[in-house]
Ligand SMILES: O=P(O)(O)OC[C@H]1O[C@H](OP(=O)(O)OP(=O)(O)O)[C@H](O)[C@@H]1O
Ligand SMILES: O=c1cc[nH]c(=O)[nH]1
């Protein structure tokens with residue numbers, strides 16, 4: 001089982017994250033960096049997946065070779081910023097099943113508003129990796145994980161790029177069974193619920209909407 005909280009301190013991840021944080025980084029570079037970082041984070045979040053063996057024949061002899069056990073993974077993207085992480089991870093795990101939870105954060109109340117939900121069948125038999133670059137108050141991720149549990153998911157992990165201490169606490173209180181993997185735990189949230197120092201609004205920076 002993964003630790004409750006894993007901070008990925010690998011130099012490549014940290015270097016790319018610094019470039020993403022810089023306010024003058026272009027939309028194109030931001031998107032490219034997120035794609036690259038997501039490959040490295042995918043490596044960490046898939047650590048300790050249940051394994052089994054499969055009988056194969058190499059050109060020399062038969063062997064029992066390791067393969068991931070069970071049904072195909074489910075990758076669940078919290079729209080819309082989650083798609084920035086999803087794209088890279090899908091390159092690494094192209095056979096994964098994919099689900100979407102559409103949530104936006106009301107800027108006044110900081111509560112998530114749901115507008116879409118579509119997930120793979122048989123979630124109860126799959127490892128579900130929920131992806132969203134930002135864990136701020138935790139309201140969005142707590143709600144998304146609850147929706148997935150209500151639809152049968154039992155084995156979940158949450159992958160983000162940046163987390164605030166407030167969001168980690170909230171997730172761990174609401175869903176102590178869900179390990180969190182992140183590239184950084186930042187200092188705090190500001191009065192508008194933004195992660196400080198953070199990188200700004202991930203969705204806007206990724207899609208160039210501001
Ligand atoms: O932890 P929280 O306080 O809930 O904040 C984090 C959420 O806010 C951002 O999404 P946003 O609502 O901006 O929507 P977007 O992805 O469509 O830009 C982010 O991608 C998370 O989903
Ligand atoms: O800092 C933050 C907080 C929520 N959503 C973002 O995109 N950035």
Ligand SMILES: [Mg+2]
Pocket residue numbers: 078079080081082103104105140
């Ligand atoms: Mg969002």
